[in-house]
Amino acid sequence: MTGPFATIGRLGLSFFQELGGPVILARKTLFWVTIAPFRKRPAGFFNSPDTFRQAEAVGVKSIPIVLLVSSLIGTILVLQTAYQLEKFGQVRLVAQGVAVTLVRELGPLMTAIVLIGRVGSAFTAELGNMKINEEVLALDTMAINPVGWLVVPRALALAVMQPCLSIFSCLTGIFGGFLMGVGVFGIPPNVYIDQTIRGLVLQDIVSGLLKSLTFAVIISMICCYKGLAVQGGAEQVGEATRNSVVASLVLVIAADAVFTAVINVFF
Amino acid sequence: MTDDNEKVPEKGSDELAAAKARAKATAERKLAESSVGKASTDDEKNETKTDDPRAEEPKAEEPKPEEPKADEPKPDAEPTKDEPKKDEPKKEEPAPAAAKRSSSRGKDRPPMIVVKGLKKSFGDRVILKDVNYEIERGKVVVIMGGSGSGKSTMLKCLIGAHPIDCGEIWLDGAQLSGPDVDHLDSTKRHVIWNDARRKFGVLFQSAALFGSMTVGENVALPIRFHTDLAEETIDIMVKMKLDQVGLGHAEDLLPSEISGGMAKRAGLARAIALDPKVIFYDEPSAGLDPIVVTVVDHLIKDLSKALGITSVVITHVMESAFRIADEIVMLYQGEVIFRGTPEECQASDDDRVKQFIAGEVPVRDEDELPAFLDDVL
Numbered sequence: 119m120t121g122p123f124a125t126i127g128r129l130g131l132s133f134f135q136e137l138g139g140p141v142i143l144a145r146k147t148l149f150w151v152t153i154a155p156f157r158k159r160p161a162g163f164f165n166s167p168d169t170f171r172q173a174e175a176v177g178v179k180s181i182p183i184v185l186l187v188s189s190l191i192g193t194i195l196v197l198q199t200a201y202q203l204e205k206f207g208q209v210r211l212v213a214q215g216v217a218v219t220l221v222r223e224l225g226p227l228m229t230a231i232v233l234i235g236r237v238g239s240a241f242t243a244e245l246g247n248m249k250i251n252e253e254v255l256a257l258d259t260m261a262i263n264p265v266g267w268l269v270v271p272r273a274l275a276l277a278v279m280q281p282c283l284s285i286f287s288c289l290t291g292i293f294g295g296f297l298m299g300v301g302v303f304g305i306p307p308n309v310y311i312d313q314t315i316r317g318l319v320l321q322d323i324v325s326g327l328l329k330s331l332t333f334a335v336i337i338s339m340i341c342c343y344k345g346l347a348v349q350g351g352a353e354q355v356g357e358a359t360r361n362s363v364v365a366s367l368v369l370v371i372a373a374d375a376v377f378t379a380v381i382n383v384f385f
Numbered sequence: 386m387t388d389d390n391e392k393v394p395e396k397g398s399d400e401l402a403a404a405k406a407r408a409k410a411t412a413e414r415k416l417a418e419s420s421v422g423k424a425s426t427d428d429e430k431n432e433t434k435t436d437d438p439r440a441e442e443p444k445a446e447e448p449k450p451e452e453p454k455a456d457e458p459k460p461d462a463e464p465t466k467d468e469p470k471k472d473e474p475k476k477e478e479p480a481p482a483a484a485k486r487s488s489s490r491g492k493d494r495p496p497m498i499v500v501k502g503l504k505k506s507f508g509d510r511v512i513l514k515d516v517n518y519e520i521e522r523g524k525v526v527v528i529m530g531g532s533g534s535g536k537s538t539m540l541k542c543l544i545g546a547h548p549i550d551c552g553e554i555w556l557d558g559a560q561l562s563g564p565d566v567d568h569l570d571s572t573k574r575h576v577i578w579n580d581a582r583r584k585f586g587v588l589f590q591s592a593a594l595f596g597s598m599t600v601g602e603n604v605a606l607p608i609r610f611h612t613d614l615a616e617e618t619i620d621i622m623v624k625m626k627l628d629q630v631g632l633g634h635a636e637d638l639l640p641s642e643i644s645g646g647m648a649k650r651a652g653l654a655r656a657i658a659l660d661p662k663v664i665f666y667d668e669p670s671a672g673l674d675p676i677v678v679t680v681v682d683h684l685i686k687d688l689s690k691a692l693g694i695t696s697v698v699i700t701h702v703m704e705s706a707f708r709i710a711d712e713i714v715m716l717y718q719g720e721v722i723f724r725g726t727p728e729e730c731q732a733s734d735d736d737r738v739k740q741f742i743a744g745e746v747p748v749r750d751e752d753e754l755p756a757f758l759d760d761v762l
Contacts, residue, residue: 171597248595256593259544260607260655261582 136365139347140339143265147273147339150266168271176237176272177279181286184232188220188287191228192294195219200303209303213310214317216295221322225288227374230333233280234366238341241272242362245345246355254346264346273338280334281327288326325381332377333370340366495558497522497663497695498543503552505538512538514719516552520712522662525689525696527706530716531741536699539716540667543697544587545578556581557662583611585663586656590671592648594640600651601627601636607658626654630684646677653684657692664688666698670705678702682709703742707731715741 200212245268248254257264292314299305344362348354498520505513512535520526530536541547543554545561553563560566561581566574594603604623608614614622627633630650635643643651649669656664666685670678686709689696700706706713707727715723715730715738723730723738730738 168597251591252589252593253595255546256587256589256595258546259582259585259587260610261579262607262610 140343143269143343143346144335144339146265147269150263150270151274154266168267169274172271172275173279175240176233176275177282180233180236180279180283183236184229184283184287185290187228187232188225188290189294191224192216192220192291192296193298195224195291196295196298196303200299204303209299210305210309210313212299212303213295213305213313216299217292217314217317218322220291220295221288221318221326223326223374223378225291226284226326226329226333227370229280229284229287229330230337230370231367233276233283233334234337234341234363234370237276238337238366239359239363241338241341242345242348242359243355245342246348246358249346249348250351250355269338269342269346272342273335276334276338277331280337281330284326284330321381321385325377325385329374329377332373336369336373337366340369494522495555496520497524497557498697499553499555500543501553501555501563503539503542503554504550505535505542505547506550512719513542513549516716516719516721518714518721518724520695520697522695523689523693524711525686525698525709526712526714527698527700527710528714528716529701529703529706529741531701533718534716535719536701536716537667540665540697540699544585544665545582557584583659584661585665586659586661587665588649588652588656588667588669590668592640592645592652594648594651594655596640599637599639600632600643600654603640603651604654604658607655611659622658623654626658627651629657629688630654646673646680649673649677649681650684653681653688657688657694660692661694663695663697666696666700668700669698670700670702678705679708685709703744717741 195216196212199215200209203209203212203215245254248268254264254268257267296307296310296314299310300307341362344358344365348358496519500516500518503513503516504511516535516539528536528539538547542549542562549562554561555563559577559581561577566577569577594600595606598606601620601623604626605619608619608622612619623636624633627636630653632647632650632654635647635651640648640651653664669681669685673681682705685696685698688694696709698706698709707730710727713723713725713727713730714721717737723733723735725733731742733739733742
């Protein structure tokens with residue numbers, strides 16, 4: 119079948135097929151996190167030392183790169199905003215703008231982008247390699263559920279560490295902006311701090327953290343699913359890793375847009 | 386693991402004892418009929434139903450009594466009153482026959498693995514057409530065949546990695562795939578398979594050791610996961626399993642630090658960690674030098690003998706197959722074309738079997754030759 123409608127139909131179908139796998143994986147992961155631990159033999163995440171190993175790899179080892187990127191984003195934001203506000207003689211307002219933008223939007227988003235590149239791709243490559251080396255099948259034949267054993271530790275680690283990293287990211291970004299605002303634009307430090315605190319409300323912080331959590335779920339599900347779905351050899355692992363990064367980026371930004379729209383309309 | 390035959394009264398071949406046994410059995414039967422009515426319990430019915438996949442054809446598959454061996458351990462227990470009905474038919478037999486049967490312990494238990502009418506295809510590509518065979522307990526059975534004959538697919542079906550299109554798979558008297566299971570929901574099927582998976586171990590072609598764990602941790606994984614044993618006990622078990630495969634010194638090494646042969650043996654130690662009844666070997670000789678192949682072959686044979694494990698070996702290496710096999714099943718284009726002992730395999734008249742053993746390229750009919758060869762020939 120050809121024609122525009124057929125093309126649109128095919129694209130829509132493949133989109134939902136691509137989305138369906140991660141959604142089913144998310145349902146299974148939820149089962150292993152919420153129900154399995156209360157069974158006689160949980161066999162789930164806390165049986166696995168992998169949870170802590172992943173938390174370290176995902177969180178602790180990502181701190182330097184997240185801090186670096188965030189501080190740079192903070193300084194860039196101050197430079198760009200102050201350049202505009204200088205025309206109106208309102209440079210001191212830059213602190214409010216930067217704080218709100220970082221906490222509500224850029225902190226969680228930049229953290230997610232860094233983690234997609236650093237952690238999500240590693241999830242896909244690692245699980246993909248395990249799949250082609252029959253390690254996933256070996257788990258199955260030992261009656262150990264691969265979702266409980268492999269996916270849950272990664273999903274939990276990311277879900278806990280990503281909001282933490284977002285907080286670090288926001289604080290570092292604000293600090294970078296502070297240095298730039300005080301050092302280059304001559305804003306008094308106490309004014310900058312006062313403006314930052316005045317600009318933020320609890321809703322901004324909560325929405326930022328919720329966004330981080332949502333992004334963590336999206337990244338872990340997409341990347342783990344792509345890894346477990348690998349069939350073939352090394353080439354397919356590379357392709358799956360590439361696809362998982364692209365899909366995660368697109369979905370995170372789309373989710374960000376939806377999230378922001380919902381919060382702005384309803385709250 | 387109880388064997389019904391162990392409870393058959395054993396009085397040797399003495400005629401007097403036989404007469405006593407007959408009289409006692411008749412009396413017990415009458416007592417049971419009068420008091421219970423429906424003699425067998427539901428449990429017994431279920432047991433009969435699920436434990437013998439060959440129940441539909443009892444006459445054809447009735448094992449022949451064997452002569453009792455001198456060193457066979459004699460069951461010492463008299464039948465208990467708790468289970469009068471189970472032993473009843475055996476008690477009605479003349480005592481010598483019962484003695485002979487009890488001496489061939491396990492012979493009338495169902496085969497360890499039964500495959501009936503197995504079909505499997507991927508899309509339009511039919512891989513397994515109609516595969517039937519049985520694997521007796523404690524035997525080393527080699528499934529052979531060339532590339533594309535369906536032997537790897539067969540293994541994946543047997544371990545539950547691929548769902549089958551139709552047919553039946555039985556393991557240790559329980560149906561894993563087939564009409565009794567197919568109508569169940571996926572959770573129940575999953576439970577059935579997981580129960581079965583605790584009865585078998587798999588040695589994968591690549592050994593499939595987890596790279597982030599040491600060899601010892603790899604072996605400990607299934608024990609830690611499926612038992613509540615203390616860590617000290619698990620450590621002892623891991624050492625024992627590694628010693629059994631000659632890797633006692635490699636417990637703390639990572640899979641990346643050991644050779645291919647050692648990885649295979651470590652994989653084998655992990656496969657026997659939970660004392661399985663069956664071990665599936667997927668191409669155990671692949672990628673190993675001839676000496677290590679021989680070592681692995683001896684290991685397979687020794688484990689089978691020492692632990693009474695049923696071994697199913699997928700391979701295409703003839704020397705290895707003849708060395709270890711009690712029985713050879715040969716697949717060709719998704720069908721079983723030969724089943725028998727290694728000697729029977731070597732003496733087979735089937736051209737396909739002979740070609741495979743000799744490693745000859747099959748001669749094609751002239752009709753099948755490509756057209757461009759017409760001018761040449």
